[in-house]
Amino acid sequence: MTRWAPGARERLQAAALDLFVEQGYDETTVSQIAARAGVTDRTFFRHFADKRESLFAGSDRLVDLFTGAVERSTAHDPLDLASEALAASAEFFPPERLAWSRTRTAVVLANPALAEREQLKMVTIAQALARSLRERGVPEPAATLLGRSTVTVFQVAFDRWISEGEDRPVLDLLQDTLSQLRTTLAPSA
Amino acid sequence: MTRWAPGARERLQAAALDLFVEQGYDETTVSQIAARAGVTDRTFFRHFADKRESLFAGSDRLVDLFTGAVERSTAHDPLDLASEALAASAEFFPPERLAWSRTRTAVVLANPALAEREQLKMVTIAQALARSLRERGVPEPAATLLGRSTVTVFQVAFDRWISEGEDRPVLDLLQDTLSQLRTTLAPSA
DSSP: OOOOOOSHHHHHHHHHHHHHHHHOTTTOOHHHHHHHHTSOHHHHHHHOSSTTHHHHTTHHHHHHHHHHHHHHOOOOSHHHHHHHHHHHHGGGOOGGGHHHHHHHHHHHHHSHHHHHHHHHHHHHHHHHHHHHHHHTTOOTTHHHHHHHHHHHHHHHHHHHHTSTTOOSOHHHHHHHHHHHHHHHHSOOO | OOOOOOSHHHHHHHHHHHHHHHHOTTTOOHHHHHHHHTSOHHHHHHHOSSTTHHHHTTHHHHHHHHHHHHHHOOOOSHHHHHHHHHHHHGGGOOGGGHHHHHHHHHHHHTSHHHHHHHHHHHHHHHHHHHHHHHHTTOOTTHHHHHHHHHHHHHHHHHHHHTSTTOOSOHHHHHHHHHHHHHHHHSOOO
């Protein structure tokens, strides 16, 4: 049900998530995860440092999608750079990943330590984005403001994407959320 | 040097900060802090649960300044509500607090666990602000976007305030930073 891709790594992530839902995060051991995925403990540890990492292992790729888009973009307007970074992040969340993302978020929010880790991951992305924007010539404080705002848009769009009753693809929601942020902060007519 | 107000509570906070700078956060004990402030350990624990709280004890008042301003405001425009919340937060950072805030930030940034706590404090403020904005009739996702953006502006303005060579009061920097965020996100002319 929460499987969205093949391969040992993905099977381990799906097995971990299933077990976290079935019996709780704290109660689940690495050995149980490995057994459920049909691999040895050693195989688990080749992919992840610990059970927590099975939930967070994708972060580095997500950071790379955001910053890589800024680095490779031919745009000059800072807002266009941010917009391209958001569009690139959508690649991480294809429709077939929705069920997994929904369940993962429920598990993370149910555990305060995991929820904190998730928030800190977002801070890391904002800082990495600000760095990339500075390297593309965006001055401070605009680079930091835009790095954080991009992550704000991402977080709100992601929450919309996984909410029940929402069926638009994440790319549409990212664009719509950016547009709503701009409207909210625009001068009153 | 880092003392900015009288009273046992403030003396304990100043003593703690001085010791964290002199000998390191991890190396400092509650007994050393109490002795430096000229009070007993018991007095320390009447004010703070542990040494970490001597650095974070003001958070609740800061949250109240932000949310209280939104709750009491007569404004209806969401952006005006956010702007009033920012203005209210300036009360927490009078000029005589600058040296203390600078030193506190250096101590917090030097310790990864404290830096994480600081970031999570900001997430808490953003969530509280979004709640207050919703109670004032701001719909979602605007309330969440604006709550987070207000905190983004606050964080950037605060970092500007404590930076060397900056001599504007925090209120000016909050207003200027909000204005810069709006310009950064405004449609290109």
